[in-house]
Amino acid sequence: MEASTATDMSDSLYQEESMLNRACWIMLHDRQKYNDRNLGNVDYRQIHEVRFMADGVEREMEINGRKVKVTVMDMVTGLDVSGYNPDKQFYAYTNQMFNDSKGREDLEIFRNCLLDYVDTDDNIRLNGMEAADYVALGEPNLPRNRPMQFREELLWIPDAVKLFPPDGYGLLSSCRVIAPQGMATNFGKPNLFSAPPQVIKMFCLLTDLELEKTLAALKKWKTDRIPLKDSLDPTLLTKIQAQMSLSESGYYTFILRAQSDDSCPARTLIASVSITVVLPTDGLRFYQYQIF
Numbered sequence: 459m460e461a462s463t464a465t466d467m468s469d470s471l472y473q474e475e476s477m478l479n480r481a482c483w484i485m486l487h488d489r490q491k492y493n494d495r496n497l498g499n500v501d502y503r504q505i506h507e508v509r510f511m512a513d514g515v516e517r518e519m520e521i522n523g524r525k526v527k528v529t530v531m532d533m534v535t536g537l538d539v540s541g542y543n544p545d546k547q548f549y550a551y552t553n554q555m556f557n558d559s560k561g562r563e564d565l566e567i568f569r570n571c572l573l574d575y576v577d578t579d580d581n582i583r584l585n586g587m588e589a590a591d592y593v594a595l596g597e598p599n600l601p602r603n604r605p606m607q608f609r610e611e612l613l614w615i616p617d618a619v620k621l622f623p624p625d626g627y628g629l630l631s632s633c634r635v636i637a638p639q640g641m642a643t644n645f646g647k648p649n650l651f652s653a654p655p656q657v658i659k660m661f662c663l664l665t666d667l668e669l670e671k672t673l674a675a676l677k678k679w680k681t682d683r684i685p686l687k688d689s690l691d692p693t694l695l696t697k698i699q700a701q702m703s704l705s706e707s708g709y710y711t712f713i714l715r716a717q718s719d720d721s722c723p724a725r726t727l728i729a730s731v732s733i734t735v736v737l738p739t740d741g742l743r744f745y746q747y748q749i750f
């Protein structure tokens with residue numbers, strides 16, 4: 459890598475880290491000023507400042523003359539794959555994930571591999587994988603034989619990416635972030651504004667047409683700030699609200715991308731953190747912090 463390119467990329471990261479700090483402060487301020495944390499519901503005819511919420515709206519901010527795109531999502535986005543039963547949610551939704559027998563068979567194979575990955579023994583389930591199988595793949599340190607510490611560990615298991623494709627930011631948002639040891643884990647329902655389409659469809663048992671209407675309504679909020687209640691049929695909105703959250707969980711994922719052109723490379727910074735109305739005395743602790 460050329461020295462100038464390395465410098466540009468370091469600068470990009472410093473600027474994103476500065477912007478992350480600023481974004482956390484702005485979120486804290488928004489939370490202190492506004493109790494209502496319902497998403498897609500702000501009436502901009504009544505207030506005259508731009509709210510800072512986990513609604514997936516991309517904002518352009520500037521730091522040291524460089525523009526940074528900042529998107530705030532809710533951290534709670536998808537299936538819970540933590541603990542010794544990481545299949546507990548997606549197994550219940552098999553029929554929603556796949557309407558063909560081949561897809562369901564593949565999911566069953568993946569499920570057995572995943573359970574082998576987290577269980578403490580070396581007994582191989584039907585079509586599962588234990589240590590010798592990972593050695594054959596050139597991964598002598600797998601499986602963990604304990605609950606996953608990071609949701610991205612799913613990607614060590616063959617075919618995971620087919621079942622849980624990364625989103626447009628490269629995140630495995632169809633699964634929720636696994637809390638580091640000692641941090642809160644009670645996250646509640648996945649958030650409608652941050653969950654990928656397949657999760658929305660799966661959790662709410664939507665038809666293709668209903669999903670299409672839902673995604674169109676979310677887009678109208680993100681582009682034109684049209685409240686969901688004005689763009690979604692009330693029956694469909696009620697159906698969605700039964701399974702997904704339309705208000706912030708208090709756990710945020712900040713996605714920051716310094717704007718770049720060909721001569722100025724940039725990186726992406728993704729960080730998840732809990733923000734309430736006061737800063738914790740021991741500082742912010744991150745649930746995930748990824749730079750790529």
Ligand SMILES: [Ca+2]
Pocket residue numbers: 573574575576577578579580581588601603
């Ligand atoms: Ca095992």
